[in-house]
Amino acid sequence: MAVTQQVVVAPRTLTSTPETGSDVVKVNGITRSFGKIEAVRGISFTITRGEIFGLLGPNGAGKSTTINMIATYLRPSSGSISVLGLDTVRQAQQVKERIGVVPQEIALYNDLTAIENLNFFAQMYDLGEPMIQKRAKELLDLMGLYERRNDAVKTYSGGMKRRLNIAVGLMNNPDLLLLDEPTVGVDPQSREAIFENIEGLKKNGLTILYTTQYMEEAERLCDHIAIIDEGKVVAIGTLEQLLALRTTQVEVQRPRGLAEVFLQLTGKQLRDN
Amino acid sequence: MSDTATIAGKELRSYFTSPVAYVLTAAFLVLNGIFFAGQAIGSSTATMDGMFRTIPVLMLLLAPILSMRLIAEEQRSGTLELLLTSPVSDAAVVVGKYLAVLILYIVMLLFTLFYGLLLQLYAGSQGGPIWGPILSSYFGALLLGGTFLAIGVFTSSLTDNPAVGAFIAVAITLALWLAGNFQSVFQGAFGTFLNQIAITDRYYNNLMVGVVALKDVIYYLSLIVIFLFMAIQSLGSRRWR
Numbered sequence: 188m189a190v191t192q193q194v195v196v197a198p199r200t201l202t203s204t205p206e207t208g209s210d211v212v213k214v215n216g217i218t219r220s221f222g223k224i225e226a227v228r229g230i231s232f233t234i235t236r237g238e239i240f241g242l243l244g245p246n247g248a249g250k251s252t253t254i255n256m257i258a259t260y261l262r263p264s265s266g267s268i269s270v271l272g273l274d275t276v277r278q279a280q281q282v283k284e285r286i287g288v289v290p291q292e293i294a295l296y297n298d299l300t301a302i303e304n305l306n307f308f309a310q311m312y313d314l315g316e317p318m319i320q321k322r323a324k325e326l327l328d329l330m331g332l333y334e335r336r337n338d339a340v341k342t343y344s345g346g347m348k349r350r351l352n353i354a355v356g357l358m359n360n361p362d363l364l365l366l367d368e369p370t371v372g373v374d375p376q377s378r379e380a381i382f383e384n385i386e387g388l389k390k391n392g393l394t395i396l397y398t399t400q401y402m403e404e405a406e407r408l409c410d411h412i413a414i415i416d417e418g419k420v421v422a423i424g425t426l427e428q429l430l431a432l433r434t435t436q437v438e439v440q441r442p443r444g445l446a447e448v449f450l451q452l453t454g455k456q457l458r459d460n
Numbered sequence: 461m462s463d464t465a466t467i468a469g470k471e472l473r474s475y476f477t478s479p480v481a482y483v484l485t486a487a488f489l490v491l492n493g494i495f496f497a498g499q500a501i502g503s504s505t506a507t508m509d510g511m512f513r514t515i516p517v518l519m520l521l522l523a524p525i526l527s528m529r530l531i532a533e534e535q536r537s538g539t540l541e542l543l544l545t546s547p548v549s550d551a552a553v554v555v556g557k558y559l560a561v562l563i564l565y566i567v568m569l570l571f572t573l574f575y576g577l578l579l580q581l582y583a584g585s586q587g588g589p590i591w592g593p594i595l596s597s598y599f600g601a602l603l604l605g606g607t608f609l610a611i612g613v614f615t616s617s618l619t620d621n622p623a624v625g626a627f628i629a630v631a632i633t634l635a636l637w638l639a640g641n642f643q644s645v646f647q648g649a650f651g652t653f654l655n656q657i658a659i660t661d662r663y664y665n666n667l668m669v670g671v672v673a674l675k676d677v678i679y680y681l682s683l684i685v686i687f688l689f690m691a692i693q694s695l696g697s698r699r700w701r
């Protein structure tokens with residue numbers, strides 16, 4: 188599939204939000220329990236403007252719980268989060284205006300077409316009809332869905348649904364995009380297209396939080412990576428800093444990159460049981 | 461406000477593009493028609509009472525079926541997360557959904573005006589139907605059905621399983637319907653209270669016979685507000701549950 192890199196995110200200037208400086212997200216010691224389950228047990232990190240920040244962790248590590256708290260969808264049990272200088276609990280409404288959310292599970296109306304899905308969600312923001320139409324067209328082009336824009340979503344492949352969900356998350360031209368495992372269940376072509384889109388968005392200055400279980404995705408895309416396991420950050424830094432952990436802490440014959448660091452830090456036992 | 465309209469519009473569209481709404485409307489009209497005709501022909505009077513007596517029973521089942529998917533389906537499809545992380549308020553989501561199903565119900569009721577028209581046409585020589593009680597009955601059917609639908613919207617917000625939501629809605633509605641029967645079991649204030657909340661009494665005893673009392677209207681509107689308020693709370697509660 189041909190991927191055209193268009194400017195769909197308005198280029199940002201660093202002075203556009205003077206209240207925040209360069210920190211777009213500040214997570215301060217958040218915890219979250221579901222009944223007796225402690226899904227997140229004290230996570231802190233900072234995401235700076237224009238970077239792709241990766242949350243890397245095995246099943247059940249607490250990635251989605253963390254991203255959902257940043258998205259205002261869940262409240263932290265303790266700790267606090269600020270997005271663009273706004274508190275995600277007390278100023279949730281303003282935070283919502285400025286973020287784009289792509290949930291882990293496909294979240295679309297199957298009976299509606301791509302255009303109808305985009306229009307419906309975009310109408311929740313104060314964009315105005317001409318802007319909605321313009322952005323819908325741009326994003327459908329960008330995601331390679333324009334030809335199929337009038338087909339019901341239920342006729343789409345997994346990869347197409349995924350790309351449409353990302354388009355939905357971009358309709359309001361957000362300052363922060365939250366992507367929760369956006370490559371699960373898509374074929375290699377779609378995955379490559381999604382990577383190139385994300386890289387294009389970053390080039391235009393968008394700040395992105397990206398969760399994944401795949402080391403190679405984090406290696407390719409992310410400027411900073413937090414490896415989390417059992418609700419805690421076990422390592423955080425740039426790719427180089429994390430790779431340095433490997434050479435100092437593990438005896439290795441053959442360098443295998445981030446995968447090795449990941450398994451060393453999170454252990455090898457299965458997580459999904 | 462425009463968010464509410466957008467949500468109501470989407471919901472109405474999905475009603476009218478699926479066969480379910482047509483099948484249920486047809487069933488509503490046929491069943492009402494049978495009871496209407498039975499009463500009017502059997503008693504040889506120009507009355508729609510047969511139909512208006514039936515509507516609460518039909519709506520006991522129909523209201524949960526019409527409303528069960530409204531919020532449950534958003535949870536199941538994951539789209540609720542997108543709605544709740546967009547600037548739309550929880551209230552706009554709930555009220556938008558409620559308006560959609562209420563409008564569908566009003567359309568169903570409007571179709572039954574045809575039966576009234578039949579009376580006017582064919583019983584005109586004997587004076588025709590008395591429209592006062594018929595109109596107050598319609599008003600009552602709107603209030604009572606509107607209350608049942610608000611209950612359905614609330615229970616739809618409790619679960620991502622539409623059938624479970626519908627089941628709870630029937631249970632709540634029946635409990636309110638039969639509350640008055642337990643008046644004698646609980647003496648005193650609580651017994652009086654049970655009698656006051658009996659959900660169909662005001663419809664059968666007052667509105668259906670042409671008595672439109674403000675306190676009855678306020679009673680139904682209060683129940684609608686209470687159940688929609690609880691639906692809004694239930695949506696909001698998923699942030700900290």
Ligand SMILES: Nc1ncnc2c1ncn2[C@@H]1O[C@H](COP(=O)(O)OP(=O)(O)OP(=O)(O)O)[C@@H](O)[C@H]1O
Pocket residue numbers: 221224225226244245246247248249250251252253291400
């Ligand atoms: N709504 C919920 N109710 C109860 N437990 C939950 C809920 N959401 C998450 N959990 C639990 O919290 C823990 C962390 O879940 P979370 O979804 O955040 O992990 P994750 O890192 O996103 O995993 P995955 O890679 O499988 O998506 C898990 O043990 C999960 O079972």
Ligand SMILES: [Mg+2]
Pocket residue numbers: 250251252291367
């Ligand atoms: Mg997850």
